[in-house]
Amino acid sequence: MQFSHSQINLYQTCPRKYAHQYIDRMKVSSDSLHLVLWSAVHAWLERLYEQVRDHKIPSLDDVLTAYQQDWDTQVDETQQRQGPEYFTLEDRETFYQRGINYITWYVEAHHPFDQQIPMDTEHRINIDLDDDIRFRWAIDRLDIDEDTITITDYKTNRSLPKDDNDSIKQQITLYALGVLNDYGSKIKHLVGNVIYLHMKKTVTWKITSEEMENAKTYYKDLAREILQKKKLRDKGAKESFPPQQNFQCNGCPFRMICPLWSHGYKSDEAITLDSLWNTTIKALIDQHSKISKQHKALEAEKKEYSKLLGQYGADNDFKKLYGHDFQLRIGESTRYSINKDTEETLLKKLKEHNLLDDLLSIDVFKLAKLFKDGTLDEAERSSLIHKNTSYSAWRAKWIKDKDKEWTEDKIGDS
Ligand code: SF4
Structure with missing residues (x-):
């Protein structure tokens, strides 16, 4: 199966959307203005470096005119697909201006572009990480200097990835594997170079063989996991690619069929409870949520009273307390926890007394998860553990205004 870095990224953001x-x-x-901006800037950079490779050095005015053309092409293509009103004039202007700022900074920092003539732009790479796992993508720009190849990626992101979760660095390291595969006999070093146009920042680093090995294992494992889940899905396991709420949900084209959002698009439904009480599903949801909120507040209050009265009983040696109408029993509960430093000694002691087996119990939730994610064979599950599923609603939360994009006339009673 063929993968790309953006596919893997999407799988990690939301497995359901990926599926x-x-x-x-x-x-x-x-379609979005983020995509229009990304495409226009990348098209412009590709065109710029094609000229540079032909030793034609454009002026700032020339490059701004070229960007204007690339921007107009991207906007026109999107509006042909989506209609002329798809973007507001204000949003278009904001994103267009962002592109102008990126390009002005880039040209001022690199003009006359003679530091390095690129070996290639939009360079296609294919690499097999395993018999059935192939990665394919295009590298924005490749430069070669003696025995060193530099892999450059241009980003229009508005923030830097954190060091401990730098998926962009991992992406470039994966690209490096492909470059090494194609040019390994001619090069000794690989360098990653990410240009964050929004922040006017360039991050450059030497890519080590250890990083490449780690990236290979990382992407191979993820691709394997996807293949395994696909097999389960083909056999009917609906939950193998679960929806995962994330920052892309508001613009997601699958919202109307996503189990996390689709109910919002439905019209209300009448139901009767105990043949007496007529209500609707939406009214019941709101009622349930109001009760949950009140319940939570009352629980917190009850806990406070319990603590205070319990301590009062203990201080005065009362096992029962009496109000005007109710009585309360004073209970005592003690929690024990295992000290990690002495866990070994404890296990030894339990073994000596032949008590270990009595204390070991299987965590059925963890076990069920192993069947669910395919680590253990789901076909054997029913003969080993019983399953009894019931459903309940939980976690009452307000719906944020930005999440309310549904209108009844969009989908009606579907
Ligand atoms: S709406 Fe959100 S959770 Fe649902 S499929 Fe799309 S991205 Fe995933």
Whole structure:
């Protein structure tokens, strides 16, 4: 199966969206001004370096005109697909201006572009990480200097990834594997170079063989996990690619069929409870949530009273307390926890007394998870552990205004 870094990124952000897009092959339109900006800037950079490779050095005015053309092309193509009103004039202007700022900074920092003539732009790479796992992508720019190849990626992100979760660095390291595969006999060193246009920042580092090995294992494991889940899904395991709420949900083309959001698009439904009480599902949801909130507040209050009265009983040696109408029993509960430093000694002691087996119990939730994620064979599950599923609603939360994009006339009673 063929993968790209953006597919893997999508799988990690939301497995359900990944499955719709890359397994079910549902047609999606992910048009946004972020994408228009990204495409226009990348098209412009590709054109710029094609000229530079032909030793034609454009002026700032030339490059701004070229960017204007690339921007207009991207906007026109999107509006042909989505209609002329798809973007507001104000948003278009904001994003267009962002592009102008990126390009002005880039040209001022690099003009006359003679530091290095790129070996290639939009360089296609294929690499097999395993018999059935192939990665394919295009590298923004490749430069070669004696025995060193520099892999450059241009980003229009508005923030830097944190050091401990730098998926961009990992992405470039994966690209390095492909470059090494193609040019390994001619080069000794690989350098990663990410240009964050929004922050006017360039991050450069030497890519080590250890990092490449780690990246190989990382992406191979993730691709394997996807293949394994796909097999489970083919056998009918609906939850193998669960939806995962994330920052992309508001613009997600699958919101109307996503179990986390689709109910919001439905019209209200009447129901009767105990043949006496007529209500609707939406009214019941709001009522349930109001009760949950009150319940939570009352629970906290009850806990405070319990603590105070319990301590009062203990201080005065009362096992029972009497109000005007109710009585309370004073209970005592003690929690024990295992000290990590002495755990070994404790286990030894239990073994000496032949008590270890009595104290060991299987965590059925963890066990069920192993069947669910495919670590253990799901077909054997029913003969080993019983399953009894019931459903309940929980975690009452207000719906944020930004999440309310549904209107009844969008989907009606579907
Ligand atoms: S709406 Fe959100 S959770 Fe649902 S599929 Fe799309 S990205 Fe995933």
